[in-house]
Amino acid sequence: MVENKNITTYKESLKEKILSAAMALFAEKGIKAVKMDDIANSLSISKRTIYEICENKEDLLFEGVKKRKSAQQEALREFAEGADNVMDIILHSFRLTIEQFKFTNPVFYSDLMKYPRIMRYFEEDKKKSQKQFREFLHRGIGEGYFRxxxxxxxxIYILSAQERYIMMSQLYNMYSMEEIFYNLIFISLRGICTNKGIEVLDGFLINIKS
Structure with missing residues (x-):
């Protein structure tokens, strides 16, 4: 019984390492450019060991995407527990997203769109995120930050349409994702802020721009 538990713990630990290594390489080089051999070599393990965890690269990518999304949600939840107001929570979420863009090759996003199963996952997750964002916005009204x-x-519908256009038109090949996101926040979020909200948002925008 103890031996089985140890094996399970080892496999879970190995899976975490493989997913982390794979996502780091995907973000650096793009998905298509990374081979299973590259992931194996980065961890000094055999390719066969990776296939014992995931059947193919798409499964590996899918699990890695879900792992990263889960980690982001957990980080936001922990921050929200100690935040003084909803504006801090929303801007912290934006900050995490911008930081992720800084370390991700734009090719990654182009490659990602070639995987329908993963894009469907993002669409389903977006519905949950939109519900939470809507709740945050209404809370922000009560706190005096939003009109x-x-x-x-x-x-929310307009923001979703903008995001979809950015991905479909591959606008990130013309501008950095940080620049796109900065302007998206500046135009969309600032327009719904009260004077109190604008003061907080402008301070945030100055910090991320510098």
């Missing part, structure tokens, strides 16, 4: 005279369902 009351705004149709927030429409705003």
């Amino acid at each position: 009351e005279d705004v149709n927030y369902d429409l705003i």
Whole structure:
């Protein structure tokens, strides 16, 4: 019984290492450019060992994407527990996203769109994120950061459409994802802020721009 538990613990630990190494290489070089041999070599293990964890590269990518998303959500949840207001939570989420863009090759996003199963996962996850974002926005109204005279369902729809356009048009090949995201925040979020919210947001934008 103890031996089986040890084997399971070892496999889970190995899986975590493989997923982390794979996602780091995907982010650096793009998905297509990374071979299973590259991942194995980066960990000094055999390719066969990787195939014992995931059947193919798409499964490896899918598991890695879910792992990264889960880690981001956990980090945001921990931050939210100690945050003073909803504005801090939203801006912290934006900061984490921007930091991720800085260390990700744009080719990664182009390659990612070639995997329908993963894109469906993102669409499903987006629905959950939009619900949470809507709750944050309404909480922000009560805290005095966001305007009351705004149709927030429409705003969320517009933001989603903008995000979809950025990915489909591969706008990140013309501008950095940081620049795209900065302007998206500046135009979309600032427009729904009260004077109190604008003061906080402008301070945040100055910091990330510098």
